[in-house]
Amino acid sequence: MALPDAFQHLALPLISAPMFLVSGPELVIEACKAGVIGTFPALNQRSSEGFEEWLQTIRSALDEFEASTGRKAAPFGVNLIVHQSNPRLQADLALCAKYQVPLIITSLGAVAELVDAVHDYGGVVFHDVINVRHAKKAASAGVDGLIAVCAGAGGHAGTLSPFALVGEIRQFFDKTVILSGCLSSGQDIATAQMLGADLAYMGTRFINTRESQAADEYKDMIVDAAAGDIVYTPEISGVPANFLRPSLVAAGLDPDNLAPKKDIDFGKELQAPKEGAKAWKTIWSAGQGVANIHDVPTVAELVQRLQDEYQAAGERFSRLSQRYGVAAGEGIAEGAAL
Known part of the structure; x- marks a missing residue:
């Protein structure tokens, strides 16, 4: 390394x-x-x-x-x-x-x-x-x-x-x-x-x-989300990506029935039922670790x-490695004595 x-x-x-x-x-x-x-x-x-x-x-x-x-x-x-x-x-x-x-x-x-x-x-x-x-x-x-x-x-x-x-x-x-x-x-x-x-x-x-x-609404959605709220799909940008399900729903999209994407356009040509809905701007991405995020601190x-x-x-x-290391060593020593 x-x-x-x-x-x-x-x-x-x-x-x-x-x-x-x-x-x-x-x-x-x-x-x-x-x-x-x-x-x-x-x-x-x-x-x-x-x-x-x-x-x-x-x-x-x-x-x-x-x-x-x-x-x-x-x-x-x-x-x-x-x-x-x-x-x-x-x-x-x-x-x-x-x-x-x-x-x-x-x-x-x-x-x-x-x-x-x-x-x-x-x-x-x-x-x-x-x-x-x-x-x-x-x-x-x-x-x-x-x-x-x-x-x-x-x-x-x-x-x-x-x-x-x-x-x-x-x-x-x-x-x-x-x-x-x-x-x-x-x-x-x-x-x-x-x-x-x-x-x-x-x-x-x-x-x-x-x-x-x-946006504050984006941050609030992350605080409220769990891993099950993350949708993995290529149908937003043409490349498989993870998005927050509630933001897809808010855009008027059905997360379980998204229209297929033919090209990689990073969401520029996304057709969403709600006027003004745009990939990344109002359809928000996040990872499955959202359930471990509960606040908005400074950096x-x-x-x-x-x-x-x-x-x-x-x-x-360090404590665990010492404990299991000692246990393993003792076990080996006892086995050798037998």
Whole structure:
């Protein structure tokens, strides 16, 4: 297992995942100030000019934080959609190079030329995958990390168990592995590492922070939801993703009888009975870990809570490993004596 040098000083082995229409500069800045990697999708800004303004804002805020506190902020990252439906890819990549974005997260396409371009300015590339075939293709493109997007993750998710996907990736990939899917607590972060991941990838939990751009109604729906309220379907964006059932119903859709999607359009051409209903904007995504989310803290409060839970989980595991280690040792010794 390995972490890039820039990620060695984190307060927690955690990435606040990039979430469409949810992650903005305020969430990214506060995550980085708290010591975890903050990220956002470039397409959360409607133009490359607006994207550049966000990069300037984040860079300026983090530089000011470091100068005023003497503490180093965690790195930040940008999610780029590597797909023909994204005409801004090259322009946004050039801006990432201009502002030396430490981490690029690529989705829907692993391209060696993009990886080389990021490496040229000193950045690293993590790519999200839902199966081993995609993981091997991304590894061959030279990415620095693989994000195993497992069953139950918010947004565009896979169906594999983390026990299966992380274990199989580790058989051929010795760089950074990141685990995504239903992570909501510090104990979940510790569990991700026990499974063999280097970093945890947490999205839905950060929707319910004061600094996220999610509507209050969205946050309330997450507080009220359970795992059974998550609908996994490709019929909203053309790519299988998890959505909150109540938001589908509110849009006038039948979650159990959605019209088939022919193309990947990320929900742009969604036909919903209710006027104004739009994928991601009013039809909201979340992961199956929603039942473990009960409030809307600040990012700083959440990260402190996660640190406390992570520490408690480590101490609990240490006690258990000592107990079972001693028991196993005694059993072996008694068996040998017999």
